Amino acid sequence: MEKKGNDKPTNPMVTPLLNDLYQFTMAYAYWKAGKQSERSVFDLYFRKNPFGGEYTIFAGLEECIKFLANFTLTDAEIDFVRDSLPGCEEAFCDYLRGLDCSDIEVYAVSEGSVVFPKVPLLRIEGPVAVVQLLETPFLNLINYASLVATNAARHRFVAGKSKLLLEFGARRAQGPDGAISASKYCYLGGFDATRHVLVLLRVNVAAGRLFGIPLRGTHSHAFVSSFMSLDEIVDKALRSSDGKTTCEDFVSLVQTCLAKIQNSSSLSGIFSETNKSELAAFTSYALAFPSAFLALVDTYDVMKSGIPNFCAVALALNELGYKAVGIRLDSGDLAYLSTEARKFFCGVERELNVPDFGKMIITASNDLNEETVDALNKQGHEVDAFGIGTNLVTCYSQAALGCVFKLVEINNQPRIKLSEDVTKVSIPCKKRTYRLFGKEGYPLVDIMTGENEPPPKVGERLLCRHPFNESKRAYVVPQRVEELLKCYWRGNADEAREELEPLKEIRNRCIKQLENMRPDHMRRLNPTPYKVSVSAKLYDFIHFLWLNEAPVGELH
Amino acid sequence: MEKKGNDKPTNPMVTPLLNDLYQFTMAYAYWKAGKQSERSVFDLYFRKNPFGGEYTIFAGLEECIKFLANFTLTDAEIDFVRDSLPGCEEAFCDYLRGLDCSDIEVYAVSEGSVVFPKVPLLRIEGPVAVVQLLETPFLNLINYASLVATNAARHRFVAGKSKLLLEFGARRAQGPDGAISASKYCYLGGFDATRHVLVLLRVNVAAGRLFGIPLRGTHSHAFVSSFMSLDEIVDKALRSSDGKTTCEDFVSLVQTCLAKIQNSSSLSGIFSETNKSELAAFTSYALAFPSAFLALVDTYDVMKSGIPNFCAVALALNELGYKAVGIRLDSGDLAYLSTEARKFFCGVERELNVPDFGKMIITASNDLNEETVDALNKQGHEVDAFGIGTNLVTCYSQAALGCVFKLVEINNQPRIKLSEDVTKVSIPCKKRTYRLFGKEGYPLVDIMTGENEPPPKVGERLLCRHPFNESKRAYVVPQRVEELLKCYWRGNADEAREELEPLKEIRNRCIKQLENMRPDHMRRLNPTPYKVSVSAKLYDFIHFLWLNEAPVGELH
Structure with missing residues (x-):
């Protein structure tokens, strides 16, 4: 192992003059x-x-x-x-x-x-x-x-060993290196990953990826609302996971899958028309990351729009041999919504005969802390991963x-x-x-x-x-x-x-x-x-x- | 005014990769x-x-x-x-x-x-x-x-316009630039000074003193307890404020002044023997900063030791034409102690006929926040300056x-x-x-x-x-x-x-x-x-x- 003691402090502002x-x-x-x-x-x-x-x-x-x-x-x-x-x-x-x-x-x-x-x-x-x-x-x-x-x-x-814990705090941290230190020390304390990039220091490029902490990313509400309709998607082709075939119109495939869900007796009761700008955003995101599709489902309405739209895109990916990662919930009653989402995923697995569709990863975020995670545990929930930001990094x-x-x-x-x-x-x-x-x-x-x-x-x-x-x-x-x-x-x-x-x-x-x-x-x-x-x-x-x-x- | 927009960010870690x-x-x-x-x-x-x-x-x-x-x-x-x-x-x-x-x-x-x-x-x-x-x-x-x-x-x-407000938070801030940003933005929000140095960035030396915020400093408990006795002081000479004369034995002058206080009828009742290592520390500090003597008086006991010792040194300085700045209280009942300290200072002014000695600046610190300052105001106090740290900079x-x-x-x-x-x-x-x-x-x-x-x-x-x-x-x-x-x-x-x-x-x-x-x-x-x-x-x-x-x- 290399001797690291003489490396520079991570933050170049740490000098003898950072002092009283x-x-x-x-x-x-x-x-x-x-x-x-x-x-x-x-x-x-x-x-x-x-x-x-x-x-x-x-x-x-x-x-x-x-x-x-x-x-x-x-x-x-x-x-x-x-x-x-x-x-x-x-x-x-x-x-x-x-x-x-x-x-x-x-x-x-x-x-x-x-x-x-x-x-x-x-x-x-x-x-x-x-x-x-x-x-x-x-x-x-x-x-x-x-x-x-x-x-x-x-x-x-409080979350338990089996859950994935993601650190989400960069935007609310107390300054730039509140964010950077938080990523490092939350990982040290048992978190699994950060969603921050914070990796290459210009002043210290040789250090490379700063701490080697795993990174996780998805998309935000703005991405969802930046789309207006499916017509916006120009390049609709998607190569299958094994590279052998190409689906020339992934957008149509998604629409077909959505119709399948709508026509399935046990799933159709929950929603009527889903939000089309959301569907366009999900489809677009899947075209960019077919092997890492994780969708934020609460921009318009989780059960009436986000979940069915997500399932349509996930089913379409499935037909091309990809496996969607899952969803993120960022508002509302997380115990209830995660349970309902799980039911819906299991319904798709059963009704449309898609193995493992029920095991979709459900991530929850939105002002989580020790108390809310504890309360979720007591209520019962189907969350697999928690994204924790403000309360974690500012030690609220x-x-x-x-x-x-x-x-x-x-x-x-x-x-x-x-x-x-x-x-x-x-x-x-x-x-x-x-x-x-x-x-x-x-x-x-x-x-x-x-x-x-x-x-x-x-x-x-x-x-x-x-x-x-x-x-x-x-x-x-x-x-x-x-x-x-x-x-x-x-x-x-x-x-x-x-x-x-x-x-x-x-x-x-x-x-x-x-x-x-x-x-x-x-x-x-x-x-x-x-x-x-x-x-x-x-x-x-x-x-x-x-x-x-x-x-x-x-x-x- | 020079155009400053293209200067680099204060913290060199602020790059496009400080991102989610x-x-x-x-x-x-x-x-x-x-x-x-x-x-x-x-x-x-x-x-x-x-x-x-x-x-x-x-x-x-x-x-x-x-x-x-x-x-x-x-x-x-x-x-x-x-x-x-x-x-x-x-x-x-x-x-x-x-x-x-x-x-x-x-x-x-x-x-x-x-x-x-x-x-x-x-x-x-x-x-x-x-x-x-x-x-x-x-x-x-x-x-x-x-x-x-x-x-x-x-x-x-809550402190009011007339009080001096000092930012003391570097040690408890959320990381190095929690401290640096805090100094800048507390000054922006109406504080008078910081006690942090945080001024020259190695990576950006041209910027000089970082924000031009006034600095204030004194000493800590460790300084007081690092002294054992007056015998430690080797160089005892102090030139008078006007430079015309030199007191060859400032230590003896301090001891004479302490005896004066002890022999004064209205002051002597409060204390008997003061702590000699504290007296040595104060004397030493005064020899280093005769024109900026500000002493932390609560290392051993405020009224029985810190205040009489401070007054002895301040009186000795006074005889050489210097004016002591004042004291800092960092523990105990700040309303009571500040009031008692003021009475003692006024007593010295009256009994020993030292004009303005009663106007000595009293600084208070120790876990202050909005509520405690408000409570002090309601109780009545004699504090002139507040040093606020943890609660201020971490926004506790x-x-x-x-x-x-x-x-x-x-x-x-x-x-x-x-x-x-x-x-x-x-x-x-x-x-x-x-x-x-x-x-x-x-x-x-x-x-x-x-x-x-x-x-x-x-x-x-x-x-x-x-x-x-x-x-x-x-x-x-x-x-x-x-x-x-x-x-x-x-x-x-x-x-x-x-x-x-x-x-x-x-x-x-x-x-x-x-x-x-x-x-x-x-x-x-x-x-x-x-x-x-x-x-x-x-x-x-x-x-x-x-x-x-x-x-x-x-x-x-």
């Missing part, structure tokens, strides 16, 4: 204080799982590593920074000019992993002024990626994940950030993290320990403590122990660092880890929180430091 | 049917105002025009399209190779305008296969831009605007898209749109007419009809008439097309138009819907076409 100004003001203040090279350790983590669930999918790591590998400031960028900092000394610009990430180490959970609150997703070590400049880009690259991957995984969970039900980036150690001194709100107190120290698995193979608990504590051992009893609630603790005898943080960046040195994996492998990890979770953590209603803990030693140290840093009040 | 695959399958099917050059007219509009409000800000136009000006497909992109379309003929690739937007016309509302549902924001005319390829990129570029500009305007409305309370792109005419034939849901029926015909103003100067109603109808005239009575509800209609005698759609693109020809304006002018338009709205449309609770109408002639035509296209059912 305060990272540069701080870098300047560190530099002025002579502290810029002090060795610091920061943790990147989130505090709460999104979407009312109890799990999150970690995504965005590859882009962070690409960002590190390409981290330099150009002269023009340095000029801009100088102009933005009041009283900036020229020597600081020289310092910026020499800056890169050769002194940075990044330990991270593998991309596509199931992760939980408070446990670091990344541990970043290096000169404090440089690490500070990574905060905003890293948060930006991870927050949305993880959020939308989690959203995709949740949609996959919760539009942000709150990852934070906190200093936990500097110059080997552990640091803590206090807060009135105990959930916002940071867990100090350079830490290691482990996932402990139980007898049944499920993960039981994640545990954080100090860097130099001995790792948990299989078969050995271990006390796991809630980091902030003294009464919450449990003994665990792990059957398997997995260290979570692995080195993904060590000053650009290739040795002893994890390879970045192809998207497909990351996706497989995600799917496999989700399948291996205990079901009560996964359910949509009142899921059980997964346990996150610290070692007894780390617990004691956190609370010692807390008391040490908190000011004592005066009562009068 | 089905736009290309349709282009192919149009081309196969010989219809690719048929002259079509599409409207881009939304159906419902976001955030429970009754207005929307239109944004994203400039990026659309830049996209048009740079629309071509490279050979590699064409190869990719060929590979994605089953059975694609080589001649279609030749067709794609020659494609540009020289035959496209775009009429649009001016960017930054207040706009309403159903009224076209853009009218796009041209060869149907080409216009179809514009749908996804245009929707992508306009949906989020308009949504976040509207969100910014709503935050400005409604993460998507549903703009659509509908065919309204082809080959001079009006087209309609029907739906079971009447709000989804499209308004057919190539149209003109006007805003009619009343006696008091407020806009009264927007009206759509057929392309060739005479325009509404000042002082002439005119019937305005709801497009779908026959009983809703009103006579209007406009005092002023403004045509809304102007030509922004005519096949790359510079003549007779509107100039793209600088962001600042667009922002001014937005602020001015919002100020000129009737207050009942603007209020947060139960705002009055603004009226949107069609001419009597267009009304009749819509309903004629509707009956014509809808299939008639059969009852048995």
